[in-house]
Amino acid sequence: MRKLVSVVLLTIAVFTFALGRPALAEGDAANGAKIFSANCTVCHAGGRNLIMAPKTLKKDALEKYGMYSLEAIKTQVTKGKGAMPAFAGRLSAQQIDDVTSYVLTQAEKW
DSSP states (O other): OHHHHHHHHHHHHHHHHHSSSOOOOSSOHHHHHHHHHHHTHHHHGGGOOSSSTTOOSSHHHHHHTTOOSHHHHHHHHHHOBTTBOOOBTTBOHHHHHHHHHHHHHHTTTO
């Protein structure tokens, strides 16, 4: 009986953490907010997208376009795509991690 309870609790824990929110960057979201404000708000103020309106930074849009993950956002910021410029070379790897962390924490709030 104890073994069964342990297995059930372990299963619940695994599903809770594995299927919950995406893993956040090891960045500092507070610093990411400052970097976002200085570099991203021109096009993404309030999580919007002034260039391609449907592709906002809101959770539902990020999920719809396959961007609701640490790696997807980090790649987009680093390499750019379409109208979005690449920030590699303009921002350090840590700054990109910070911005990624900020975007993921804000996605549900925007």
